[in-house]
Amino acid sequence: MDMNQYLDIFMEESREHLQSMNDILMKLENAPQDMSFLNEIFRIAHTLKGMSGTMGFNNIASLTHEMENVLDSIRSGSINVDSKVIDLLFECFDKLEKYVNNVEQHNSEGNEGSDELIDKLKSLNNTKVKNRDLVEELKDNHMEIEINQYVDHAINKATEKGLNVYLVKIHLDPKCMLKSARAYIVINTLEKNCEIIHSTPSIEDIEDEKFEFYFQLILISKQEKEVIHKELASISELESIECIDLINESYSVKRETNNNDNLQEKEDTEKIANTLLDKKEETISKKSKTGKTVRVDIDRLDNLMNLVSELIIIKTRLEDIEDSEKKQGMNETTEHLERITTSLHDAVMKVRMVPIERVFNRFPRMVRDVSRELNKEISLILSGEDTEVDRSVIDEIGDPLIHLIRNSIDHGIEDLETRVQNNKDKKGTVKLAAYPDGNSVVIEVEDDGGGIDIEKVKHKAIEKGVITIKQSEMMEENEVIQLLFHSGFSTAQKVSDISGRGVGLDVVKTKIESLGGTVEVITEKCKGSRFVIRLPLTLAIIQALLVNVGSEKYAIPLNNIKEITTIATNSIRKVQKNEVVLFRNSTLPILRLAKLLNVPNVEDENDEYTVVIVKKGEKDIGLVVDDLIGQQEIVIKSLGKFLSNIKGIAGATILGNGSVALIVDTNSFF
Amino acid sequence: MSNDTSALNQYVIFKLQEEHYGISIKDVETIEKVSEITRLPNSPSYVQGVINLRGEVVPVIDLRKRFEMEIKENTEETRIIILNIEEMIIGIVVDSSSEVLTIPVDTIDNTFDLVNTLEDDYVKGIGKVEDRMIIILDMLKALNITAS
Numbered sequence: 001m002d003m004n005q006y007l008d009i010f011m012e013e014s015r016e017h018l019q020s021m022n023d024i025l026m027k028l029e030n031a032p033q034d035m036s037f038l039n040e041i042f043r044i045a046h047t048l049k050g051m052s053g054t055m056g057f058n059n060i061a062s063l064t065h066e067m068e069n070v071l072d073s074i075r076s077g078s079i080n081v082d083s084k085v086i087d088l089l090f091e092c093f094d095k096l097e098k099y100v101n102n103v104e105q106h107n108s109e110g111n112e113g114s115d116e117l118i119d120k121l122k123s124l125n126n127t128k129v130k131n132r133d134l135v136e137e138l139k140d141n142h143m144e145i146e147i148n149q150y151v152d153h154a155i156n157k158a159t160e161k162g163l164n165v166y167l168v169k170i171h172l173d174p175k176c177m178l179k180s181a182r183a184y185i186v187i188n189t190l191e192k193n194c195e196i197i198h199s200t201p202s203i204e205d206i207e208d209e210k211f212e213f214y215f216q217l218i219l220i221s222k223q224e225k226e227v228i229h230k231e232l233a234s235i236s237e238l239e240s241i242e243c244i245d246l247i248n249e250s251y252s253v254k255r256e257t258n259n260n261d262n263l264q265e266k267e268d269t270e271k272i273a274n275t276l277l278d279k280k281e282e283t284i285s286k287k288s289k290t291g292k293t294v295r296v297d298i299d300r301l302d303n304l305m306n307l308v309s310e311l312i313i314i315k316t317r318l319e320d321i322e323d324s325e326k327k328q329g330m331n332e333t334t335e336h337l338e339r340i341t342t343s344l345h346d347a348v349m350k351v352r353m354v355p356i357e358r359v360f361n362r363f364p365r366m367v368r369d370v371s372r373e374l375n376k377e378i379s380l381i382l383s384g385e386d387t388e389v390d391r392s393v394i395d396e397i398g399d400p401l402i403h404l405i406r407n408s409i410d411h412g413i414e415d416l417e418t419r420v421q422n423n424k425d426k427k428g429t430v431k432l433a434a435y436p437d438g439n440s441v442v443i444e445v446e447d448d449g450g451g452i453d454i455e456k457v458k459h460k461a462i463e464k465g466v467i468t469i470k471q472s473e474m475m476e477e478n479e480v481i482q483l484l485f486h487s488g489f490s491t492a493q494k495v496s497d498i499s500g501r502g503v504g505l506d507v508v509k510t511k512i513e514s515l516g517g518t519v520e521v522i523t524e525k526c527k528g529s530r531f532v533i534r535l536p537l538t539l540a541i542i543q544a545l546l547v548n549v550g551s552e553k554y555a556i557p558l559n560n561i562k563e564i565t566t567i568a569t570n571s572i573r574k575v576q577k578n579e580v581v582l583f584r585n586s587t588l589p590i591l592r593l594a595k596l597l598n599v600p601n602v603e604d605e606n607d608e609y610t611v612v613i614v615k616k617g618e619k620d621i622g623l624v625v626d627d628l629i630g631q632q633e634i635v636i637k638s639l640g641k642f643l644s645n646i647k648g649i650a651g652a653t654i655l656g657n658g659s660v661a662l663i664v665d666t667n668s669f670f
Numbered sequence: 671m672s673n674d675t676s677a678l679n680q681y682v683i684f685k686l687q688e689e690h691y692g693i694s695i696k697d698v699e700t701i702e703k704v705s706e707i708t709r710l711p712n713s714p715s716y717v718q719g720v721i722n723l724r725g726e727v728v729p730v731i732d733l734r735k736r737f738e739m740e741i742k743e744n745t746e747e748t749r750i751i752i753l754n755i756e757e758m759i760i761g762i763v764v765d766s767s768s769e770v771l772t773i774p775v776d777t778i779d780n781t782f783d784l785v786n787t788l789e790d791d792y793v794k795g796i797g798k799v800e801d802r803m804i805i806i807l808d809m810l811k812a813l814n815i816t817a818s
Contacts, residue, residue, distance in 0.1 A: 310725055552709065597711035637727040639710075639720065642758045642813075647712040652720055652727040660708040660722050 007107065010055050012295065014100050017044045018093065019361055025089055026364050032081035041089070042071045048096065057109045060099050066121040067092050073125055088124065090365075092117055151218065154197045155246065158220040165220055166194075166228065169242040172213040176237040180209040186238070187217070189231055194221035213239070218246065298391065301352055308341070308348050309541060309635040315341045316632065316656035342633075345541060353388035356434045356443070359398050360385050363405060363432060370409050376416065377427040378409055384434035389441050393535055396515055397443070400508040404445040404531050405430060407505070412449030412529055422526060424448070440517075440537055440559065446530040452523040454480050461486070478618070481521050485509040513667065516650075520617050542636060544653070546629035546661065547612065550599040553661040555634055555653055556623070560666045562615040564628065568608045581622065588613065591669055592624045596648055602626070614666040621669055636663060679774060681797070683804060684751060684767035687739050691764075692773065692797060692806045699752040699759065701767055704744050718763060723752065730761040731813065755809055762813075771804070773797040778806060 021044045028037040045067045052060035067089070073079040095114050102110040155165050168190070176182050183206045190196060196203075198218040201211045221228060225243050232241045318334050360382050371378035389397070413419075413428035420426065431446040458472045461483045467475070485505050512519050516536045523529035536542070536559060544555040545564075565583070572581050572590055579590040590611065594602040611622040634653040639646065650665035681692030682701070707719040707730055716736040720727050730750055734741060747766035752759060778795040792812035797804040 313725070599711070639727060640729060640758055640760075642760055643710065643713060643717065643720075643729045646710060649711065652708070654722050654725065654727065658722055659706050660720050660727055662708065662710065662720075 006055065010051060011104055014048060014051060017048055018097055018100060020044060021093055022365055023361060025086065025093060029086045038071060038075050042068060042075065045071060057099065057103065059109050059114055060096060063092060063095060063114045063118060066118045070121050070125050079124065085124065088120055151198050154220065163220050163222055165218065165246040166225060167216060167218055167244040167246050169216045171239040173237040173239045174213055180207050182237050183215060185235055186232060189235060190217065190219060193223045194219040305348055308345050311341050312345065312541065312633060312635055313654055320656040352391045354391050354394050355386045356389050357385040358394055359401060360432060366402065367405065367409065367430065370406060374410060376409060376413055378413060379427050379429050381429060381431045387434040387436055387441060389535065393515060396511060400511045401445065403508045405432065408445055408447035408449065412447035414450045441535050443533040444530055446528065448528040451525040451527055451529050452481060457483055481523065484521065518617055542634060543631060544634045544663065545612065545631055547625040548627035548629060549593050549597065549625055550602040552599055553629065555661050555663045556612060556614065556666060557663065558631065560614045562613045562620055564612050566608045567611050569606060588620055588622045590622045590624060596669060616667050616670045619670055679772050681771055681773055681806065682751065682767065683769050683771050684764040686733055686765050690802055690804045692804045693809055695770060697753050697755050697809055699754045702750045702752060704748050704750055721761060726759065728752065728759050728761050730763060733762050733764055736812065753809060760813060771799050773799055773804065
């Protein structure tokens with residue numbers, strides 16, 4: 001049977017599963033006793049086993065099988081979770097990832113077996129600690145009370161607030177065909193008015209139809225018992241519904257069972273129920289995050305995007321007609337059309353947006369490994385993971401960020417002794433933050449390390465022949481920092497495999513600029529440094545200012561524009577052949593767009609010039625143009641492979657009248 | 671199969687400076703009348719600019735400049751041949767173009783046998799149809815595209 005058609009699905013899903021396995025392993029490392037994490041990893045390993053087995057990937061299947069065994073032993077308490085076990089699980093994870101990568105590249109998982117790992121897992125499974133059971137049992141009892149306390153606590157709270165607590169027992173009709181669906185209707189109906197705080201079996205098991213014809217739920221509700229009963233009674237295929245008020249009737253009895261008297265009897269069921277309850281909570285929280293999704297091929301989205309672009313062009317065209325002929329009623333209609341196209345554009349853009357979490361997810365693990373390797377204690381703080389960026393950015397931004405984070409850990413954070421000497425926390429902090437800012441997304445990588453040593457950078461730059469000694473004396477701090485982005489530059493004393501190959505920051509800058517973004521560095525000695533990446537929110541459609549230069553029209557992205565002003569010709573001064581003007585108490589270099597773009601037949605004699613001030617990071621440049629046409633939404637079209645890297649031009653767009661206007665790449669003038 | 675082999679021998683014929691040139695029909699998408707060409711600054715001199723071809727921005731190359739011939743104003747006859755080579759869409763400006771000819775392989779002379787007066791080796795061969803000589807071009811080389 002041809003499995004190729006399923007490969008894509010397999011890849012997508014296994015990647016997803018591996019990602020969550022990685023996340024949960026990290027969490028488990030921090031909270032080894034948390035059963036819910038164990039259960040989750042177990043579930044993932046199990047799913048992977050099933051999937052790979054079906055696809056005939058035996059190495060993955062056998063490895064996950066052995067992982068399952070170990071996890072099961074951990075779950076039953078015969079193996080204790082320690083760093084050795086976690087490390088082993090991480091190793092397994094790496095191996096699995098390698099297999100999946102192989103599948104992606106060669107359509108097969110490769111021949112390399114995982115016997116070594118399997119042996120390790122097996123031996124781990126055999127050295128079950130004796131006497132463990134007793135300790136574990138005690139621990140379980142403890143946990144059980146704790147979790148019961150949670151329910152107990154919830155019930156108490158509810159009572160305090162004057163809410164009702166009910167135990168609802170449902171028997172399904174034995175003839176019922178879709179038990180889980182029926183149960184789902186019951187739960188759904190109840191959730192309208194109540195909060196379900198506990199269920200036996202767990203919600204997840206109910207959804208998986210892992211129950212007979214009976215289940216019970218504990219609810220908190222404002223409603224009277226009769227109302228709930230009545231609502232449930234309207235659902236068909238229920239054999240019996242029993243609604244017990246826990247506050248008034250049996251709750252006290254139940255509380256007694258919690259007090260260890262009646263423990264043995266209820267222990268097993270309660271234990272399972274409680275761990276499952278945890279699991280349920282997690283699945284619920286997970287569900288609320290992912291919501292209902294459809295997987296769509298990116299090509300189809302691109303196609304949709306192109307259609308929207310066409311629509312916007314036509315819309316602009318309509319606006320032009322309206323301008324020239326002033327037809328009655330046309331105005332309103334075009335405005336309406338504009339509203340629709342704008343929201344359509346927004347909607348399509350949103351479809352393409354992915355939370356940056358997808359990129360951030362892999363960093364905790366990376367930081368863990370790198371910090372071990374370098375023997376530095378690092379805590380990584382992530383924020384703004386739900387910031388959304390375009391899918392095309394997600395695919396590209398990962399590598400630059402890896403470089404920056406590695407740099408921060410390797411160069412930024414000082415070694416232990418230095419930190420102690422400087423009265424700093426032993427543990428270094430690397431912060432990774434993302435947030436939207438107007439029409440762009442900002443990603444910051446910040447460390448609390450030693451900051452960038454300006455003198456060292458200068459020294460190194462001279463050594464590498466990037467600048468001369470004379471130049472170095474003239475340079476301002478800011479300019480020195482920019483040297484870091486120069487190709488062939490690395491300040492690390494020791495060359496490690498983490499950084500210090502001297503290509504890092506150069507590549508980072510190029511990559512980010514190719515995405516239409518900028519990168520800045522803010523650094524303070526002994527306090528740390530911060531790399532600020534600014535990326536445009538959308539890549540395909542932007543707001544731009546249309547200008548006339550000679551007889552030609554050009555578009556300047558609004559993102560890059562700081563302000564527009566007029567400057568008197570006689571205020572322009574020449575400094576070493578460069579034109580500058582004093583503007584708002586600082587010098588502003590003036591460039592003539594006509595000259596930069598070799599526009600023919602431009603009249604140069606004017607009393608004053610229209611100047612568009614564009615910015616890149618902290619720097620400003622004034623661009624002299626002939627006329628302003630106005631602001632417009634433009635669709636960026638690439639000039640194609642044949643004309644890649646034309647200086648000063650970032651792309652082209654089609655105007656309302658069908659002619660082509662070029663988009664000015666203002667960043668290239670700095 | 672027979673269709674394929676005949677297509678291989680079909681050439682789009684165009685005129686440039688009184689000479690007839692042929693491009694394999696596989697490389698040709700469409701032939702367009704000249705529309706507004708937007709000048710592209712800082713590009714190689716033979717790039718005349720870009721045009722809007724049904725919503726796509728397509729670069730246009732002036733073959734006269736590329737072949738270092740004298741520059742001529744566009745006329746009613748001037749055409750842009752839209753090529754699709756190596757998945758790139760490129761237009762070339764020619765004096766006129768109006769026919770597609772089938773040139774059997776055995777009537778094409780290899781230029782290695784002739785004295786090569788053109789500086790680059792973008793001439794694949796010389797085809798003879800009736801009394802006409804047709805210079806068959808290798809567009810990859812003529813446009814300086816390195817095959818990927």
